[in-house]
Amino acid sequence: MSVENKYLTDEALTALILEVEEKEFVSAPPEFVSDVMAKITKAEEKRKTVEFRRYCIRVLGSVAAAIALLFWMPDIEPKEIEELPSRQELIGKTITREEALDDRTFFAKLMSNLNQEMGGIFNEAEKEK
């Protein structure tokens, strides 16, 4: 067997497998399968523990950052904020009578225009009445 670049070449590995299978095949220790499965289970549990700890660190880091922001954010002076309009001011703006009439006049004009475009359908309906 030769070692190139630290590990066996493909040819050397194939030759090793053939040699072992033909001449030097021995039985694995008893309970080998159960030992392997126990090792796998242990490795899986360790991996899950590590992942959970990473998750906890991320959550704690986020909470710490949020708390830090609460204390470190610059203070905002109330005078710098423009005064907001009060509720009375907002609802105090009511439409005047003239404006309402204008609106109705506007609506009447709109219906008149529509009637003309449709060939006076509404006029005929009124005559029948």
Add this chain to the structure above:
Amino acid sequence: MENIDSKDSFIKFVQQYQNLVFSICLKLTGDYFAAEDLAQETFLAAYQHKSEFDGENEKAWLCRIASNKCIDYQRAAARRMVPTLEEELPKAHLIERNEPLRSILNQEVMEELRVCCHALSPPYDEIANLYFLEGKTAKEIAEQLGANVHTVQTQIYRAKEKLKKSYRKELLKE
């Protein structure tokens, strides 16, 4: 790789290739217990990296993992050795650059293990003989000897620890 998607199918996969992987590890390391650990590590790595398998030749892929682990183990063992006199360096564990790997016969390794098992004090010699050489499980040994399974398991564990010490002393003597 269809056959290791679930735990059950992976168990069948291990059963199919356990002897081959262990034999390869034993041949490359010459140490029964190191081969056992490396073979277990091989299947663990195969399970963890099953998504990287291209699906062509699972036997070659698995044996590639085993051989790479054995070579890494040999190099790490060589680095751990404290160089003293040349005669004291265990030749079986040295990998010289640009020299072929020492070919170790598995039968020689098993014979050395047999000698070490017989050298143990009772009752560990009988337990080691039944477990390591005859390949019986703890349950089968307990049934044969009429003993408690947990007792047998403890004895197997202690026999293993004693064997590791005496077995590695024998390897260093070579």
